[in-house]
Amino acid sequence: MNMKDFIVSPNSKIQLDDYPTTVSDKPKDETLTTELIPNSVERLKELHWRLYAESKKGIIVVLQALDAGGKDEAISYIFSNLNAQGLKTNAFQKPSDTEKKHDYLWRMHDLLPERGQVGILNRSHYEEVIAPRVHDLLGDEVLPEEMDQEEVWQMRYRQINDYERYLQENGFEVIKFFFNVSKDKQRDRLLERLKDPKKNWEFSFSDVEERQHWEEYQEIFAEMLSHTSTEVSPWYVLPADDEWYSRFVISSVMIDVLERIDPQYPTFTDEEQERIDEAIQTLENE
Structure with missing residues (x-):
C-alpha cells in the first residue's frame, strides 16, 4: 500500500471523482481483519504508549465525512484500542449560544488534546466551511466589512491553514481523513440503520434530508x-x-x-538510577 495514493497534493485542484470510493487491488477482508489490522493496531498501541509516556507532542486526528461515511466505526475498531488516558474523543456539535459569541475557531481549544494524547475530532472545525455554505448559515456572524460572502470561504481556508501550522509548530500534528463514500453505499448503510432495530439509534431523519444536497456537498468537499x-x-x-x-x-x-515523531520512554539520570537500584535491593531483601 502506497499512502501517497490517498494524499491530496498541496496546491492542487481536485474533484472527488479523482479518488475511488472502492479499490480492487486491496487485501481480502479476512486478511485485513485477522492479520493486517490487528498487527497494525498492536504497533499503534506501542507507539501511543511511548507518546503518552514522553508527553512532549500530541496528535489531532480529524475525521470528516457525510453521515454513514464510517467515522464512528473507525473510532470503535482502531482508536478505542489505545490507552484511554492518552486519548481524547470529541464530536463536533452545533455551536452553543456562548460559542456563537466568539470567533468560529474559539471552541476548538477545549476539544484539543494535551501533550502525550491523541485527540479524535469526529467532525471538526471544517464544519465551518461546509454546513454554512450548504444551508446559508452565516447569519449574524461578524465578517470583514464589504467582504463578499464567497470571499469568506477563501478567508477561512487561509485561517484554518494558519491555525493548523500554528498547532504543528507548537508540537501538535494534525492528521486529516476524509471518508469518500459513494451515494449508493451511503443509501445502503442508512437503510441498514432503519431496518436493523439494533442500529435504529444511529439514524437521524436529517441524514435523508442532507442527501438532497449530495452534489452540492461533493463540490464543497472538493474545494x-x-x-x-x-x-x-x-x-x-x-x-x-x-x-x-x-x-x-x-x-x-x-x-x-x-514513527516520524519517534517518541521514547523516559530514562533515568545516573543519580535516579542509583536510587532505583537501591529501591530494587530494598524490595528484594524484604
Whole structure:
C-alpha cells in the first residue's frame, strides 16, 4: 500500500471523482481483519504508549465525512484500542449560544488534546466551511466589512491553514481523513440503520434530508480539500465504501506519523538510577 495514493497534493485542484470510493487491488477482508489490522493496531498501541509516556507532542486526528461515511466505526475498531488516558474523543456539535459569541475557531481549544494524547475530532472545525455554505448559515456572524460572502470561504481556508501550522509548530500534528463514500453505499448503510432495530439509534431523519444536497456537498468537499491540504497537514481521502481497508489505511498513516515523531520512554539520570537500584535491593531483601 502506497499512502501517497490517498494524499491530496498541496496546491492542487481536485474533484472527488479523482479518488475511488472502492479499490480492487486491496487485501481480502479476512486478511485485513485477522492479520493486517490487528498487527497494525498492536504497533499503534506501542507507539501511543511511548507518546503518552514522553508527553512532549500530541496528535489531532480529524475525521470528516457525510453521515454513514464510517467515522464512528473507525473510532470503535482502531482508536478505542489505545490507552484511554492518552486519548481524547470529541464530536463536533452545533455551536452553543456562548460559542456563537466568539470567533468560529474559539471552541476548538477545549476539544484539543494535551501533550502525550491523541485527540479524535469526529467532525471538526471544517464544519465551518461546509454546513454554512450548504444551508446559508452565516447569519449574524461578524465578517470583514464589504467582504463578499464567497470571499469568506477563501478567508477561512487561509485561517484554518494558519491555525493548523500554528498547532504543528507548537508540537501538535494534525492528521486529516476524509471518508469518500459513494451515494449508493451511503443509501445502503442508512437503510441498514432503519431496518436493523439494533442500529435504529444511529439514524437521524436529517441524514435523508442532507442527501438532497449530495452534489452540492461533493463540490464543497472538493474545494475544501483542494484549499486546505498542505505540506504541514495534508488530507487523506479514504475509499470509504471499503470499510475495513479504510481502517487499515488510517492505522497505517497513524503509525507512519508516530514513527516520524519517534517518541521514547523516559530514562533515568545516573543519580535516579542509583536510587532505583537501591529501591530494587530494598524490595528484594524484604
